[in-house]
Each structure stands twice: as structure tokens, then as C-alpha cells.
Amino acid sequence: MNGENTILNSASELLSENTDLYRLLVEGVHEYAIFLISPTGYVQTWNAGAEKIKGYRPEEIIGQHFSKFYPQEALDDSYPEKELEWATRHGRFEDEGWRVKKDGSMFWANVILTAIYSSNSKELIGFSKITRDLTDRKLLEDKLSKAMEELKESEESARLLTEGVKDYAIFMLTPEGNIATWNRGAEHIKGYTADEIIGQHFSVFYTDEARERRFPEYELKMAIEQGRFEDEGWRLRKDGTQIWVNVVITPVYNAEAKHLGFTKVTRDLSERRKNEELMHKNRELHKINTDLDNFVYTVSHDLKAPIANLEGLIAMLKMDLGADASKHAEVLGRIDNSVVRLNNIILDLTDISRVQNEESPVEKVNLEELLQEVTGSLEDLIASYHAVIQPDFSGFRYMSYSRKNLRSILFNLLSNAIKYSSPERQPIIQIKTEKLHEQGQYLLTVADNGLGIHIKHTYKIFSMFKRMHTHVEGTGLGLYLVKRILENSEDRVEVESEVGKGSTFKLYFHQNEES
Missing domain, CATH: 3.30.450.20 (PAS domain)
Incomplete structure (x- = not known):
């Protein structure tokens, strides 16, 4: 004792x-x-x-x-x-x-x-x-x-009391706003040592715009009038970087009510603001996606009845024309093709709506069997282009994923690769799997030797109704659907392409065949 x-x-x-x-x-x-x-x-x-x-x-x-x-x-x-x-x-x-x-x-x-x-x-x-x-x-x-x-x-006691507080900048200002004391927290947040900053006006922490409208002086005035002033805003560190801070300024008086200066406490809220901005961005993105899904659902369903009526009217027109129908074969063929294309668009829109709103069960999918099923569906297209599919599933042969969604991904990537093939050479599509152990991901690539895409357009190809080569038949929804499926499972797709040489689509999955 x-x-x-x-x-x-x-x-x-x-x-x-x-x-x-x-x-x-x-x-x-x-x-x-x-x-x-x-x-x-x-x-x-x-x-x-x-x-x-x-x-x-x-x-x-x-x-x-x-x-x-x-x-x-x-x-x-x-x-x-x-x-x-x-x-x-x-x-x-x-x-x-x-x-x-x-x-x-x-x-x-x-x-x-x-x-x-x-x-x-x-x-x-x-x-x-x-x-x-x-x-x-x-x-x-x-x-x-x-x-x-x-x-x-x-x-000296005040220095000892505040020295260990690193999360807050706590210091005093003179009545004019010059810095009179400095603590370790202030040095940590602002970047200035005590020798560098004591004696300077506290407006050194403010942006040019804030100084031009005399905001530092306004803060001191409001602190006097209201007994304290609190604010959040951008401030400057010594190195010129901006930080988002919470500031509280309190006037200090002696026993005779004489104004001696101010206490100022600053807290760095940059990380909190970043998280809030990210949350806001995600909410906006969710709203956009929801509005788009509602639009897709409405369009895909509202178009079905008019197209069915149109198909019936075309059939009646052909019957009425009788023998004269052959004279209008080209026009009727174009109408038939347009109706087919509209039906394909509705099917793709329905798939997009389904992907967003339907919970698809995850199962262990054999990639070789799935590819055989997809190429079977594309048999006529593959034959008409004399396309060659070269699979290599040595990286991994099974995936834990929605079979329906994985089939849709392969179907759209393969059909795109064939349709966008170069007329100068036989289409060759290579499919390969690879384990990325360092990243803990599973990579599936679909590479072709087709027309390719200019680098300035690669960011557009996953948008709805975007086609880089207008002479190629298609709805412009296939790659958009691929991207939405992957985003829903928290996976992603990237593309590397060179005009005249072809494109490589890289699909990164976090699921694995053992899951």
C-alpha cells in the first residue's frame, strides 16, 4: 500500500x-x-x-x-x-x-x-x-x-490522458481558430506532427471550396451561438488525400465567462461512408434489376397472344391465296422468319425471367453428358456450319450447379460461337476446365476462332439486345442470360477477344465437383 x-x-x-x-x-x-x-x-x-x-x-x-x-x-x-x-x-x-x-x-x-x-x-x-x-x-x-x-x-496531465487515444483527434483552438494543442490521435488522422501544425489555422484541413465559402469561420460562429457545433464532411490530410469525418467543436470559457478558445474532436468515418455508398449502390442496382425483371415478364407474356393471332392470320392468308401463294413465297417466308424470331425472343425473355425468379436445385452435373445433350440440340446448326467442338474436361468433369442453368450457359455460348464464326475458316470451339487452386475457383473456358470483338465493344456484349455483328441471326439475349445466371450464383464471366481471331469466354465458379 x-x-x-x-x-x-x-x-x-x-x-x-x-x-x-x-x-x-x-x-x-x-x-x-x-x-x-x-x-x-x-x-x-x-x-x-x-x-x-x-x-x-x-x-x-x-x-x-x-x-x-x-x-x-x-x-x-x-x-x-x-x-x-x-x-x-x-x-x-x-x-x-x-x-x-x-x-x-x-x-x-x-x-x-x-x-x-x-x-x-x-x-x-x-x-x-x-x-x-x-x-x-x-x-x-x-x-x-x-x-x-x-x-x-x-x-502535461492532459497530454498523458489523451496520448493513448488514437481513434480521435482531440485538440484546442484559439478564439481565432489557430491550433494550440495536438494529440497522437490528431497526428494519426491528419498526418501532421505537433511541430508542423501547432500555430496554423485549422482551415488548413478544409477543401478549397469550403475555405472559399468561409465554412471554418462559420463553424466557430455556430459553436459560439449554439454552445457546440457538429458536422460531417470532407477534410484534407497532410498528403492531400480526403477523409470523411465527424467534427464536434465546443467553445471554452473561464470562470468569468471569458472566451478562451475551442475544443475540437474529429473522428475519421471514411470507411463507414464507403460502406454506406456501397449499400446505396447495391440498393439502386437491385431496384434496376427488379424493374427490368418486371418489364421482361410483362413483355414476354403480353406478346404471346398477338403473335399467336399473327400466326393464325398468316395461315389463313396462305389458304386464301391458294395457288397464288407461290408468287408471294419470298414475302411469306420473311414473315414466317420474323414470327419465328419473335417467338425466340419471347422464349429468351421467359428464360431471363425464370432465372431471376426461380430457385433451381443444385445437383452434381457430368459435364461430358451435358455437352452431348447441348450439341444434340444444336445438331442442325453444327452441321450447317461444319463446326467442330473440342472438349477437354481434364481439369474437372463434374460440377455442383443447377443442371438447367448450366445447360443454358453452354447452349448460348456454343450457339453464339458457331453463329459468329468467320466465313474464311471452319469453326472450331474449344471447351476446357481448370482448377485455380490459388484463388479457390473453378474455371470453364469456351474459346472460338470466329469473327472476334473489338476491345471497345467487349463491355457491351452482355447487355440486353446487343449484337456486335448485325448480319448474324440472333436475339441479342443469349450472353445477357449467361451473365445473369452467373451473377445469381455469385459467379462471374469475362471475355477476351481479338477482331479476326476469335473470342474466349472465361467462367469462374466457386462451386466444385466435391460440393
């Missing part, structure tokens, strides 16, 4: 100078509880913020062990002692969990415990403890703790 008294005496000496300055530094912050505890865990200081969060007045809690704030389950596990042990060993401990107020009610807290050493960094003199009330589930980044302790501590 004598050893701890000696340590506490050392801490008291550190806290004995310039106490008014430190009190002013922390007095305006009311949403964070930051207090000191002894090396063995006894509360040494207390402030209005701590009283607000915990419910204890200073005279009720100072001298009590900090385990008083923990639920019985944590006490049974000696959790408070484990926190001190971890902070002593590693210098810092952070945690979220349930804590207990004076009235027995529970609140969810974020806690940062930092070991504090004497100036020679050899003797542990205690711990700083920062607590944030997160019960209302607001993000830590949205709120700045106003609960700093009413410590009687010098400017």
Missing part, C-alpha cells in the same frame, strides 16, 4: 500545476466520461460527464473500486481485474459491454483503458478510463463524448 501511495503522490504532483487550464479544456465536453483510476483500480477523479452517465456524484464514487460499474456476471469472471492486467501489459485496452449505473439500470458502453506512466516511462501511476454510452445504438462516430473528468491536472 505504501508503494501505491508513493505512486499516487507522484500522480498528484503531475496534477498540481495549471489545474484551471486543464479544467477549462475538459469542462465543455459532456458526453464522454474520462477519469483516472489508481494502479489497483480505485477511482481518483470524477466529473459532471461521469456523473451524468454513471449517476454517481464525485463524493459518492471517488475512492471506490471501478468494478462497481460492472454486472455480477463480469465480477464473477474477475473481468475488471483482467482489464487492468491487459492494459498494464499492452498499454491499452478497449471493450464494449454492459455496465451498471448507480440506480442499477444497465447501459451499453464503449470503454478505453490506457496505462499512464511517470515522465521516465518506467513507473505505472494509474490508468485513464474513457467510457461512452452507446445504449441508443447511435454510431460512436456520430457522437462525441462530452464526459471528461473534472481533473485537477496540468497541461
Whole structure:
């Protein structure tokens, strides 16, 4: 106990100078509880913020062990002692969990415990403890703790108290907005060392556009008028990169109500903003896909009846023409071809709608058998083009996938490869499987020696109704369907192509034959 008294005496000496300055530094912050505890865990200081969060007045809690704030389950596990042990060993401990107020009610807290050493960094003199009330589930980044302790501590004590806090930039500004203090968190977030930044105006962190409209000055004005100012926006680091931050500025006054400056706390929310933007983008994409699916469904069903009527009218016309029908054979043939093409478009649209809305069972598919089935369906097309199919399933012969969807993929890729063949040479289509062990993926490639696609058009070919060679028969839906099937199973397709030499479609699957 004598050893701890000696340590506490050392801490008291550190806290004995310039106490008014430190009190002013922390007095305006009311949403964070930051207090000191002894090396063995006894509360040494207390402030209005701590009283607000915990419910204890200073005279009720100072001298009590900090385990008083923990639920019985944590006490049974000696959790408070484990926190001190971890902070002593590693210098810092952070945690979220349930804590207990004076009235027995529970609140969810974020806690940062930092070991504090004497100036020679050899003797542990205690711990700083920062607590944030997160019960209302607001993000830590949205709120700045106003609960700093009413410590009687010098400017050096303030440095020790905040030095271990790396997640927040905490510093003071003069009434004019010049930077007066700097902590490690500020250096970590902003990129400036204390020597580089102290004395400069805080507008150095703002974009040109913000400075032109005098937004930094507006922040200070609003902080004076409203007692505090909070904002989220873009700020600049030393290297010129932009970060999205939450900022809270609080004016600081002395006992005579004289304005001495501001406290400013900044939190980097760049990662959170990136996630929010990604979520928004995904929601927009989902809406687009849903609208497109509704359109496809409506079109495919609403066209069936008119086309059926058209087929009946054409049949009646041929009967009425009788022997004269041969005179109009070319025109009638074109009409028949158009009707066939419309029917094919409806079938493809129906397939697209089915792929998006139907749950297809996954099964173990034999690729060789499936290819025989597909080439059988394409027998007439293969024969008319004298196409050659060269399979190589040595990489893997089975896949765990929807058989119906995998058949649709192969059917569309093979029929496209044949239709877009070069008139100068016999179509040769190579199908190959390969295990990509490093990426943990399974690759199936379909390569042809056809017309090829210019690189500037490759991104278009998976769009609906896009055909790069208009003289080739087709609906322009086959590759779109392939891409949608793969996206639904969280797989992907890529294409490599060269005009006059052919194209290679690469399909990357995360399923495997053992699944």
C-alpha cells in the first residue's frame, strides 16, 4: 500500500500545476466520461460527464473500486481485474459491454483503458478510463463524448490522458481558430506532427471550396451561438488525400465567462461512408434489376397472344391465296422468319425471367453428358456450319450447379460461337476446365476462332439486345442470360477477344465437383 501511495503522490504532483487550464479544456465536453483510476483500480477523479452517465456524484464514487460499474456476471469472471492486467501489459485496452449505473439500470458502453506512466516511462501511476454510452445504438462516430473528468491536472496531465487515444483527434483552438494543442490521435488522422501544425489555422484541413465559402469561420460562429457545433464532411490530410469525418467543436470559457478558445474532436468515418455508398449502390442496382425483371415478364407474356393471332392470320392468308401463294413465297417466308424470331425472343425473355425468379436445385452435373445433350440440340446448326467442338474436361468433369442453368450457359455460348464464326475458316470451339487452386475457383473456358470483338465493344456484349455483328441471326439475349445466371450464383464471366481471331469466354465458379 505504501508503494501505491508513493505512486499516487507522484500522480498528484503531475496534477498540481495549471489545474484551471486543464479544467477549462475538459469542462465543455459532456458526453464522454474520462477519469483516472489508481494502479489497483480505485477511482481518483470524477466529473459532471461521469456523473451524468454513471449517476454517481464525485463524493459518492471517488475512492471506490471501478468494478462497481460492472454486472455480477463480469465480477464473477474477475473481468475488471483482467482489464487492468491487459492494459498494464499492452498499454491499452478497449471493450464494449454492459455496465451498471448507480440506480442499477444497465447501459451499453464503449470503454478505453490506457496505462499512464511517470515522465521516465518506467513507473505505472494509474490508468485513464474513457467510457461512452452507446445504449441508443447511435454510431460512436456520430457522437462525441462530452464526459471528461473534472481533473485537477496540468497541461502535461492532459497530454498523458489523451496520448493513448488514437481513434480521435482531440485538440484546442484559439478564439481565432489557430491550433494550440495536438494529440497522437490528431497526428494519426491528419498526418501532421505537433511541430508542423501547432500555430496554423485549422482551415488548413478544409477543401478549397469550403475555405472559399468561409465554412471554418462559420463553424466557430455556430459553436459560439449554439454552445457546440457538429458536422460531417470532407477534410484534407497532410498528403492531400480526403477523409470523411465527424467534427464536434465546443467553445471554452473561464470562470468569468471569458472566451478562451475551442475544443475540437474529429473522428475519421471514411470507411463507414464507403460502406454506406456501397449499400446505396447495391440498393439502386437491385431496384434496376427488379424493374427490368418486371418489364421482361410483362413483355414476354403480353406478346404471346398477338403473335399467336399473327400466326393464325398468316395461315389463313396462305389458304386464301391458294395457288397464288407461290408468287408471294419470298414475302411469306420473311414473315414466317420474323414470327419465328419473335417467338425466340419471347422464349429468351421467359428464360431471363425464370432465372431471376426461380430457385433451381443444385445437383452434381457430368459435364461430358451435358455437352452431348447441348450439341444434340444444336445438331442442325453444327452441321450447317461444319463446326467442330473440342472438349477437354481434364481439369474437372463434374460440377455442383443447377443442371438447367448450366445447360443454358453452354447452349448460348456454343450457339453464339458457331453463329459468329468467320466465313474464311471452319469453326472450331474449344471447351476446357481448370482448377485455380490459388484463388479457390473453378474455371470453364469456351474459346472460338470466329469473327472476334473489338476491345471497345467487349463491355457491351452482355447487355440486353446487343449484337456486335448485325448480319448474324440472333436475339441479342443469349450472353445477357449467361451473365445473369452467373451473377445469381455469385459467379462471374469475362471475355477476351481479338477482331479476326476469335473470342474466349472465361467462367469462374466457386462451386466444385466435391460440393
